[in-house]
Amino acid sequence: xxxxxxxxxxxxxxxxxxxxxxxxxxxxxxxxxxxxxxxxxxxxxxxxxxxxxxxxxxxxxxxxxxxxxxxxxxxxxxxxxxxxxxxxxxxxxxxxxxxxxxxxxxxxxxxxxxxxxxxxxxxxxxxxxxxxxxxxxxxxxxxxxxxxxxxxxxxxxxxxxxxxxxxxxxxxxxxxxxxxxxxxxxxxxxxxxxxxxxxxxxxxxxxxxxxxxxxxxxxxxxxxxxxxxxxxxxxxxxxxxxxxxxxxxxxxxxxxxxxxxxxxxxxxxxxxxxxxxxxxxxxxxxxxxxxxxxxxxxxxxxxxxxxxxxxxxxxxxxxxxxxxxxxxxxxxxxxxxxxxxxxxxxxxxx
Amino acid sequence: xxxxxxxxxxxxxxxxxxxxxxxxxxxxxxxxxxxxxxxxxxxxxxxxxxxxxxxxxxxxxxxxxxxxxxxxxxxxxxxxxxxxxxxxxxxxxxxxxxxxxxxxxxxxxxxxxxxxxxxxxxxxxxxxxxxxxxxxxxxxxxxxxxxxxxxxxxxxxxxxxxxxxxxxxxxxxxxxxxxxxxxxxxxxxxxxxxxxxxxxxxxxxxxxxxxxxxxxxxxxxxxxxxxxxxxxxxxxxxxxxxxxxxxxxxxxxxxxxxxxxxxxxxxxxxxxxxxxxxxxxxxxxxxxxxxxxxxxxxxxxxxxxxxxxxxxxxxxxxxxxxxxxxxxxxxxxxxxxxxxxxxxxxxxxxxxxxxxxxxxxxxxx
Numbered sequence: 001x002x003x004x005x006x007x008x009x010x011x012x013x014x015x016x017x018x019x020x021x022x023x024x025x026x027x028x029x030x031x032x033x034x035x036x037x038x039x040x041x042x043x044x045x046x047x048x049x050x051x052x053x054x055x056x057x058x059x060x061x062x063x064x065x066x067x068x069x070x071x072x073x074x075x076x077x078x079x080x081x082x083x084x085x086x087x088x089x090x091x092x093x094x095x096x097x098x099x100x101x102x103x104x105x106x107x108x109x110x111x112x113x114x115x116x117x118x119x120x121x122x123x124x125x126x127x128x129x130x131x132x133x134x135x136x137x138x139x140x141x142x143x144x145x146x147x148x149x150x151x152x153x154x155x156x157x158x159x160x161x162x163x164x165x166x167x168x169x170x171x172x173x174x175x176x177x178x179x180x181x182x183x184x185x186x187x188x189x190x191x192x193x194x195x196x197x198x199x200x201x202x203x204x205x206x207x208x209x210x211x212x213x214x215x216x217x218x219x220x221x222x223x224x225x226x227x228x229x230x231x232x233x234x235x236x237x238x239x240x241x242x243x244x245x246x247x248x249x250x251x252x253x254x255x256x257x258x259x260x261x262x263x264x265x266x267x268x269x270x271x272x273x274x275x276x277x278x279x280x281x282x283x284x285x286x287x288x289x290x291x292x293x294x295x296x297x298x299x300x301x302x303x304x305x306x307x308x309x310x311x312x313x314x315x316x317x318x319x320x321x322x323x324x325x326x327x328x329x330x331x332x333x334x335x336x337x338x339x340x341x342x343x344x345x346x347x348x349x350x
Numbered sequence: 351x352x353x354x355x356x357x358x359x360x361x362x363x364x365x366x367x368x369x370x371x372x373x374x375x376x377x378x379x380x381x382x383x384x385x386x387x388x389x390x391x392x393x394x395x396x397x398x399x400x401x402x403x404x405x406x407x408x409x410x411x412x413x414x415x416x417x418x419x420x421x422x423x424x425x426x427x428x429x430x431x432x433x434x435x436x437x438x439x440x441x442x443x444x445x446x447x448x449x450x451x452x453x454x455x456x457x458x459x460x461x462x463x464x465x466x467x468x469x470x471x472x473x474x475x476x477x478x479x480x481x482x483x484x485x486x487x488x489x490x491x492x493x494x495x496x497x498x499x500x501x502x503x504x505x506x507x508x509x510x511x512x513x514x515x516x517x518x519x520x521x522x523x524x525x526x527x528x529x530x531x532x533x534x535x536x537x538x539x540x541x542x543x544x545x546x547x548x549x550x551x552x553x554x555x556x557x558x559x560x561x562x563x564x565x566x567x568x569x570x571x572x573x574x575x576x577x578x579x580x581x582x583x584x585x586x587x588x589x590x591x592x593x594x595x596x597x598x599x600x601x602x603x604x605x606x607x608x609x610x611x612x613x614x615x616x617x618x619x620x621x622x623x624x625x626x627x628x629x630x631x632x633x634x635x636x637x638x639x640x641x642x643x644x645x646x647x648x649x650x651x652x653x654x655x656x657x658x659x660x661x662x663x664x665x666x667x668x669x670x671x672x673x674x675x676x677x678x679x680x681x682x683x684x685x686x687x688x689x690x691x692x693x694x695x696x697x698x699x700x701x702x703x704x705x706x707x708x709x710x711x712x713x714x715x
């Protein structure tokens with residue numbers, strides 16, 4: 001570092017390598033893993049399997065995109081798994097017990113998702129409870145509420161109700177289409193996953209609202225001073241998250257085909273992991289839609305590939321943990337150095 | 351500064367490399383683990399087709415593999431598969447039914463030689479089972495109720511033999527026409543099958559059923575105590591209680607002891623676990639008989655049924671694994687205080703005469 005002009009115009013080899021790894025390292029690992037499985041496992045490279053993996057991960061990815069949205073305003077949502085589970089039971093209740101058609105169930109579930117998001121926003125924005133605690137509380141409240149509504153039971157067609165009669169409805173074919181249907185060769189959940197990703201990418205990267213969301217997340221005071229209605233954006237982000245969690249729940253409900261009370265339990269950790277991985281992918285260093293989608297794909301590839309290799313589930317957890325660790329190293333440890341370098345080149349002129 | 355930057359780059363590259371390598375490293379350890387399983391039993395005939403060439407690929411799609419029972423079941427299946435040159439690809443949904451549906455879907459997509467489904471929800475899995483059958487993949491299910499089992503081999507532990515074994519013991523102990531109580535719940539496939547046997551015994555032996563109660567919940571054992579307690583207060587003269595599910599049995603036993611009736615009332619249960627054996631062998635326990643299968647032997651049995659079917663040697667489409675009745679006296683005589691000791695004391699639990707062939711003896715450990 002003999003003179004500052006050299007640093008700013010001509011980065012050293014190490015610096016360029018670091019920047020390269022931060023930007024492409026994750027993509028490279030994903031591609032390497034995919035190549036490895038493609039070469040070693042013949043059944044991995046079939047079209048069926050590729051769509052199967054994307055379909056399997058779609059609910060996690062969509063819930064992860066919800067968490068990503070909460071992260072844009074500097075928050076987090078721990079209630080996504082519970083919201084998805086709530087959606088499963090409510091969808092089942094609407095169709096099986098209230099005997100309504102699939103469209104009604106979808107509407108009821110989406111409204112519930114928005115309401116849960118609104119509850120989170122109220123607790124965080126109006127009641128000023130820290131986001132981690134507020135959404136943790138919401139998680140307990142809606143899990144409990146769900147169990148109260150369904151008497152703690154998994155709702156299935158032909159079940160006996162408390163008054164001795166048989167439940168009148170069933171999961172309708174149009175509702176089950178959400179998971180079991182496909183457009184051409186592409187399963188419906190994969191289409192929903194792609195549409196949500198593209199919409200969020202467009203919203204965040206191509207519109208004024210997206211820039212405002214990031215402004216709120218980076219420095220809410222500065223955002224407020226520049227005329228952004230901070231509280232409205234935070235409310236919108238949490239409501240969007242609630243909505244996406246309930247979409248994930250709809251897909252789970254259609255996959256399970258009954259109101260399984262345990263559904264959604266395993267979703268939260270994967271969704272948060274996917275959103276965190278998304279921050280680091282491509283070295284963007286902030287929540288983004290394509291990164292989150294790629295993180296979800298990586299998890300699907302790992303779970304499927306490891307299963308084909310015959311690894312037990314706990315080894316898969318270990319693999320997931322390592323991936324998350326590397327992702328966090330990329331987004332915090334290495335990119336902070338990069339930030340330091342950038343700052344250094346402007347201030348180290350002495 | 352430059353050193354730091356270089357260190358960061360090297361660490362990042364190394365981390366990425368380790369991640370990529372970990373996949374290969376872990377896969378080799380797992381296959382070594384499978385190799386080390388030793389088998390004491392030997393076949394008296396060579397393996398027939400399709401087991402005499404490359405390993406036969408079978409997907410085992412499980413609802414859950416956690417807990418003593420399911421661990422043992424999986425280990426038994428794995429041991430038997432190894433013996434028959436079957437390569438098991440196991441997925442474990444950890445009680446996440448959506449994951450199990452995905453697992454099964456991906457198993458079908460990977461076109462294995464056969465699929466084993468262990469437990470699951472009917473509504474969730476039935477469409478996929480049909481899809482697998484349509485795709486020409488042989489399917490065997492264990493303890494999964496199907497609405498359409500065309501082309502599928504079904505298997506379960508025989509609830510019929512479990513219930514009739516302990517009920518024979520009950521009749522031996524208290525005789526025809528005795529005053530009895532019944533603690534169970536409706537709407538669970540296994541319990542419903544046991545109820546059919548119970549109703550038959552009540553009719554055949556003129557049993558006087560003075561109460562029927564019970565439920566299955568998140569905490570079944572605890573929740574049944576107040577129900578049985580109330581029933582006992584009303585009918586303290588009951589001689590025997592049939593509680594055909596170990597969680598319910600435990601609650602019933604607790605209620606009997608609470609009412610200080612353990613000398614007058616005998617309890618008959620179903621299922622066995624280390625915790626159950628502790629309750630049965632406790633001083634003055636009213637739980638006098640239970641019925642059990644060895645999960646490892648059952649897991650192995652399911653794999654044998656599939657293997658026989660692939661070799662074209664299985665005649666039935668529904669395979670039942672018989673249970674053994676275990677009395678309090680038997681446990682005391684053999685000083686069995688856990689399932690391992692029980693297995694040693696009662697070798698028929700190994701199921702070595704159920705769905706076997708000269709090339710396929712029972713191997714569960």
